[in-house]
Amino acid sequence: MCTTDQRGLSLxxxxxxxxVVGIAVSGVLSVYSLNARSSADxxxxxxxxxxxxxxxxxxxxxxxxxxxxxxxxxxxxxxSAIGPAGCATTPEGMGAEGVEDRYSNLTPYDNVNDYNGxxxxxxxxDLSGNAVTGLGGYTAAIRVQxxxxxxxxxxxxxxxxxxxxxxxxxxxxxxxxxRTRYAPNF
Numbered sequence: 001m002c003t004t005d006q007r008g009l010s011l012x013x014x015x016x017x018x019x020v021v022g023i024a025v026s027g028v029l030s031v032y033s034l035n036a037r038s039s040a041d042x043x044x045x046x047x048x049x050x051x052x053x054x055x056x057x058x059x060x061x062x063x064x065x066x067x068x069x070x071x072x073x074x075x076x077x078x079x080s081a082i083g084p085a086g087c088a089t090t091p092e093g094m095g096a097e098g099v100e101d102r103y104s105n106l107t108p109y110d111n112v113n114d115y116n117g118x119x120x121x122x123x124x125x126d127l128s129g130n131a132v133t134g135l136g137g138y139t140a141a142i143r144v145q146x147x148x149x150x151x152x153x154x155x156x157x158x159x160x161x162x163x164x165x166x167x168x169x170x171x172x173x174x175x176x177x178x179r180t181r182y183a184p185n186f
Contacts (some may be wrong), residue, residue: 013021041171048138048165048173051124054165055140056175058127059115065160069090069110094144103129112159112179116144136167150178157181 009017031185067087080091090097096114100107103125109115119142124135140163147160157180164174 001135023095037133041169044167044169044171045173048137048167049175051135051138051140052163052165052173055165056161057175059112059142059144059163060177060179062110062112062114062179064112064179065092068097078151087153092099103127106159112161115142115161138165140165140181147178153180 021072036163063069063074066077066080071077071090072088077086079086080090081087082091092111092113094113094116098107099113100109100114102109102115102118108127109118120138120140122136122139124132124138124140126132138159143162143164145160145162146156147158149155150158159179159181160176161179162174162176164172166172
């Protein structure tokens with residue numbers, strides 16, 4: 001005896017169900033795969049940010065005076081001219097003077113201006129000149145430029161320091177900070 005109220009799945013219904021579930025599972029797995037591949041990106045961004053913060057702090061900790069800090073009148077000079085009110089021998093200029101080098105113990109960078117144009121293109125290196133483990137894929141560049149008037153400080157008395165760090169996958173971070181000139185007689 002055959003009844004018309006029998007329940008069950010036909011072969012066609014089963015095949016449609018398998019196709020629909022297969023498409024849904026592949027969509028979920030592709031989203032998961034994309035998420036897993038990009039999960040390293042936040043780490044790269046955080047590491048690049050940490051490197052940029054460290055370099056910016058290093059640069060902004062240096063003095064910004066009219067004369068090279070090695071000059072006898074660096075702390076009292078009111079101009080970069082050589083003379084009694086200015087520098088004794090060495091006015092400060094943009095870029096490192098002579099043999100100054102970030103990695104040198106005898107003649108290190110001693111002024112904010114010295115860092116203009118400095119870069120680490122073959123990986124991040126500490127102050128001793130040693131490569132920092134795990135940071136070989138990162139590069140850093142520093143730009144120092146005069147800034148205009150800043151919070152009541154006249155133009156020419158402030159520098160804008162920009163540090164740009166690029167990590168693996170061309171993830172780039174730029175940080176900027178201002179450094180004002182100081183001298184007791186300013």
